[in-house]
Amino acid sequence: MTCRYEDSVYWKQTYNAENRLAMVEKLDGNCAAGSAVESWTFSYDGNGVRLMEAYWDGSDTTTKLFLAGGAYEVGDFGGQSESVKRYYSMAGVRMLRDENGLQYLLTDHLGSVSAVLDSSENLLSEQRYLPFGGVREDSFVDDSINETDFGYTGQRNNTYIKLIDFNARWYSPSLNRFVQPDTIIPDLTNPQALNRYSYVVNNPINLIDPTGHKFTTDDASTCPPGDSKCWGWDKSSSISKIDKPEIVSREDWNAYEPGSTGLQADTEKSEGLFGPDNEQGYMAYPGDLADELDQITIHHVGDDQFYDPLSIQIREMGGGFYDIGYHFIIGRDGTIYEGRDLGVRGYHAYPNSGNVGILWLGDFVPGYDISDKRYGQVDPDDNYGPTMPQINATMQLIIWLDQEYGIDDLVGHIELNSTACPGANAMPYVHILAELVE
Numbered sequence: 450m451t452c453r454y455e456d457s458v459y460w461k462q463t464y465n466a467e468n469r470l471a472m473v474e475k476l477d478g479n480c481a482a483g484s485a486v487e488s489w490t491f492s493y494d495g496n497g498v499r500l501m502e503a504y505w506d507g508s509d510t511t512t513k514l515f516l517a518g519g520a521y522e523v524g525d526f527g528g529q530s531e532s533v534k535r536y537y538s539m540a541g542v543r544m545l546r547d548e549n550g551l552q553y554l555l556t557d558h559l560g561s562v563s564a565v566l567d568s569s570e571n572l573l574s575e576q577r578y579l580p581f582g583g584v585r586e587d588s589f590v591d592d593s594i595n596e597t598d599f600g601y602t603g604q605r606n607n608t609y610i611k612l613i614d615f616n617a618r619w620y621s622p623s624l625n626r627f628v629q630p631d632t633i634i635p636d637l638t639n640p641q642a643l644n645r646y647s648y649v650v651n652n653p654i655n656l657i658d659p660t661g662h663k664f665t666t667d668d669a670s671t672c673p674p675g676d677s678k679c680w681g682w683d684k685s686s687s688i689s690k691i692d693k694p695e696i697v698s699r700e701d702w703n704a705y706e707p708g709s710t711g712l713q714a715d716t717e718k719s720e721g722l723f724g725p726d727n728e729q730g731y732m733a734y735p736g737d738l739a740d741e742l743d744q745i746t747i748h749h750v751g752d753d754q755f756y757d758p759l760s761i762q763i764r765e766m767g768g769g770f771y772d773i774g775y776h777f778i779i780g781r782d783g784t785i786y787e788g789r790d791l792g793v794r795g796y797h798a799y800p801n802s803g804n805v806g807i808l809w810l811g812d813f814v815p816g817y818d819i820s821d822k823r824y825g826q827v828d829p830d831d832n833y834g835p836t837m838p839q840i841n842a843t844m845q846l847i848i849w850l851d852q853e854y855g856i857d858d859l860v861g862h863i864e865l866n867s868t869a870c871p872g873a874n875a876m877p878y879v880h881i882l883a884e885l886v887e
């Protein structure tokens with residue numbers, strides 16, 4: 450569906466090569482002759498999870514980021530009123546934390562968000578839904594929920610474009626159908642399922658569709674804990690824990706053992722093993738890691754052209770390090786590589802004790818960068834920064850680290866020591882990441 454007419458307005462939808470909704474334009478005329486007065490542009494990760502929404506109001510553009518599968522939402526990214534919303538669930542109740550503090554999102558039997566309470570359990574707002582997801586306007590409940598986008602059956606309801614994001618597809622509650630056909634026909638024996646635009650085989654009173662691909666009566670069965678497409682819909686467990694992200698092990702990238710002879714420079718070892726006369730040396734933390742780790746520092750590779758973990762390890766050990774100095778390396782495609790054992794003090798900043806080092810592959814200092822050429826991304830505006838998959842992977846990693854070890858703060862290297870690292874093009878992202886571990 451590329452043209453939609455609702456409430457006397459024409460809306461034009463554009464799809465990308467994967468049939469994801471790429472843009473919605475609000476037109477001043479019909480779809481053939483009208484021009485856009487406002488637009489919303491969406492981008493997604495490789496799994497089709499929405500990462501970014503850019504809103505153009507006719508003159509200016511504001512950006513919203515959705516990170517960790519939507520559990521974190523950054524409004525007006527890089528703008529004057531930047532804000533972070535953080536979602537999680539506990540004992541089956543979804544919660545939201547933002548600048549207004551903790552709020553509870555109460556749901557009806559279909560998981561639709563029907564009321565928002567503050568942390569003292571005062572009612573802030575509530576709304577009810579029509580069977581196909583429209584918001585019911587009646588005299589008993591006349592407030593609408595503005596605290597969150599989550600609404601009908603727990604999906605993100607983008608009221609401003611009159612569509613609901615069902616992950617795989619977008620749905621129009623007033624037209625009672627998806628705006629994209631399903632790529633999967635879930636049940637060949639059910640003729641209703643053959644209508645690839647229909648919603649829950651037209652039985653919205655009893656059925657929901659958490660992924661946009663398959664209707665069900667039980668969202669837990671199709672949204673297992675940890676599935677990033679179903680963030681927060683973990684009704685089955687009492688406390689939703691974040692799964693450890695996938696990490697490429699040292700073995701898999703053929704890392705050298707720490708202290709490998711022949712690699713490490715023989716003279717002027719700057720690190721060496723920890724000992725009474727080498728207190729800054731390579732040292733496994735003596736205590737419980739949850740007590741030891743309290744900080745994360747973000748770095749970039751810079752312009753020295755080493756863009757894989759093995760080359761970085763060889764360079765660093767050649768420079769006298771006992772092992773690669775960083776605990777994690779994150780590629781442009783969002784791959785997370787294991788670096789120095791997390792149980793060993795890093796060698797990447799000062800102070801290193803309790804400090805987890807994360808290295809982003811890339812060069813984020815504005816200006817002419819060799820890395821730009823290397824990645825075929827020469828950027829005339831010098832805006833070369835971390836990629837969305839890279840940020841999203843970092844997000845999942847730091848949330849997991851925070852959950853497991855209780856991280857108190859996250860900084861860019863420049864905030865600790867005299868360096869340009871990780872570059873001015875990376876620091877806005879570092880500041881957002883910092884808000885998530887506080």
Ligand SMILES: [Zn+2]
Pocket residue numbers: 747748749797862868870871
């Ligand atoms: Zn650094």
